[in-house]
Amino acid sequence: MKTYEDLPSDGGSNIMDQVIDQREQLRRRLDQIKHKVCLMSGKGGVGKSSLTANMAACLVLRGHKVGILDADLNGPSIGKLLGVSNQEKLEITPEGVEPGQGSMGIKIMSMDMLLPSADSPVIWTEGKDATAVWVSTMESTALQELLKDTIWGELDYLLIDMPPGSDRIDNIRDLIPELDGVVEITIPSPISQHIVSKSITKNSQLGVSIIGLVENMATYVCPHCNQEGQLFEGEDVEKLSKDKQIPLLGRIPFDTRMSRQTGTGKLFIEEYGDSVTGQAIAQVVDNILKFIQNKSN
Amino acid sequence: MKFLCIPCDEQMATQVDGIMPEEKNNLVLKFKCKKCGHMIAMLTNKFETEFVSKLGVEAGGPSDMAKTPFGMMGSTLAEGKEELKKAGPDEGDFEWTQEAKDRIQRVPFFVRGMAKKTVLNFAKERGIKVIDGALMDEVREKVGM
Ligand SMILES: Nc1ncnc2c1ncn2[C@@H]1O[C@H](COP(=O)(O)OP(=O)(O)OP(=O)(O)O)[C@@H](O)[C@H]1O
Ligand SMILES: [Mg+2]
Ligand SMILES: [Zn+2]
8 A cells, every 4th residue: 555655746736735835925025124022021002013123123223124024913013103093004916915114114924904993803703702712823824924915125124023922933933943042031020030030041942042131121211310219029130141151232221202102103213313322222223233243154 | 635446446526516505614525436327425523523613725726715815704704895805806797685685694614615616516417596595405405405
């Protein structure tokens, strides 16, 4: 009797060929992007999206072409932060889908751009009966489509704004094996550091390289007198950095103007680049660039 | 996964026409031996179907949907922009009623292309232009699932 290897194909479906086709298309897209960096945190609400947007802006100011993939499928916020309205028409051609043009020429792709209204939820047609496995598989296929079908064109940097938690990093690593690394964002609270520490361990085990740690909302800067004060009474991020042996890329002070900007499309960096917080973000970006440069040398 | 006809020692081919628009996640795939014509059906339950769906591929070979950018999302998002839904493959002269659209939408993604082909071929044979729920019932009856 014939064995598996004796049979030339799988009976007409060519499942393997289809998978290979998809991968090749993804490869063609990714090969036009020099560097890919993931911003993540085991913890929610620590400023991943705000920092992704503002770090992208810093990269543009340094002369780079930048795109952002909003990998937070259920809680997309990149469109809002960069002033791409959900109501803009989605341009789909046989070539792919045109990314949104955000502030400062940053190209974005986000689930928000696919939904009919700003408050439409992401629901896959399997609906109420969908099991967690099903939803998770749909999400990983969706991520692949967002990456491979978006006409990113030539980019120097693609930043990936991750959803809270560390589940999706497996997908990203699988889709982008050449990922330059991840930036872990934390805030000075014991709970945040505890969770981020887990996320760091997971990344190490997966072989995902970690560029470093960023401590957001590290201090509070008074917008009137530029004096810094403590915001959280917390764990020392330097200890976490030492324990895990990953560099601390910077500490970013809290600045109320950062949250106020949300929704106007103008980025904090554009208007307040000279503030203490603005400079701290720029410092983090420079450290990331240094890391990438060292790695490629 | 491959299927072999033991008496003929020949590979069995996926029957593109053998897949039925089944609204549950249970699935029927038919395979036929090209030599002796013997047919078998592969039956899967919801979990097995989900497992295959993970690959984002389609049984019976890629349909036009696979070549459409954001094709899986366009055909699987419950609420999506018009442009996204419209970007799907061109159905030619056929018109689907809302009921028929909803029903085909409930077929798992990786066999939806095949299910569509089955229904369209059936409609073509009979010179039917409007695809509705009744036609889909008829197809199911005929294909014998
Ligand atoms: N350094 C900062 N100064 C002031 N406000 C900040 C700062 N960083 C983040 N914020 C604010 O904190 C809130 C949460 O930030 P953001 O949405 O970027 O977090 P996130 O980690 O992406 O959240 P999620 O886990 O929900 O994706 C926002 O209102 C944002 O404006
Ligand atoms: Mg976010
Ligand atoms: Zn046979």
